[in-house]
Ligand SMILES: Nc1ncnc2c1ncn2[C@@H]1O[C@H](COP(=O)(O)OP(=O)(O)OP(=O)(O)O)[C@@H](O)[C@H]1O
């Protein structure tokens with residue numbers, strides 16, 4: 121469960137307010153879209169609910185972790201294990217190949233699970249039409265190909281929560297649909313809670329529920 125309680129966020133010297141008193145709840149297993157105009161605060165909110173950033177006031181409760189009470193170590197550990205994040209600008213490591221980037225979240229874990237994960241990484245890359253590109257570096261991939269590698273990386277740990285910021289933003293409609301179908305499948309089969317930002321009305325409607333932002337408040 122994710123509980124967003126009276127979250128405000130301000131930035132900069134003049135404390136420009138970007139989120140105003142935002143409250144909502146997302147149940148386990150929900151598939152939710154987050155929409156709103158450019159600059160309405162979607163990325164900011166997604167960073168905060170995924171514990172990558174802190175609110176200026178208010179709090180997030182995700183699983184049993186409270187952003188205002190739990191230790192940052194506990195939250196960090198939870199995030200490593202249970203949260204997959206797809207960034208608006210995908211942040212692949214340039215010195216790793218596509219396959220190595222997908223496997224990156226496991227580096228800290230035991231080698232015995234690596235074979236199973238290697239298979240899963242290949243299955244994910246194949247699903248995203250990247251079977252020919254395992255050994256390419258990000259600089260040798262198109263923007264949309266890099267985006268799909270980043271999505272595979274978010275799925276590799278089978279996290280309980282996935283937060284995706286415009287995951288289909290760089291993709292043509294066929295590959296956009298592939299990504300949405302994978303999200304839907306993971307949501308149905310593994311009960312993964314998924315929150316994704318989109319500007320695409322058709323994809324937004326694929327969610328069970330839409331959360332809309334306008335100027336930093338729920339619309
Ligand atoms: N680190 C920051 N410092 C200062 N202002 C910021 C920062 N991050 C975001 N903002 C401001 O907060 C507002 C909301 O930004 P945000 O990135 O959340 O919008 P968004 O809804 O994701 O937009 P888009 O659809 O263009 O991605 C914008 O006005 C932006 O300029």
Ligand SMILES: [Mg+2]
Pocket residue numbers: 162163164208285
């Ligand atoms: Mg954004």
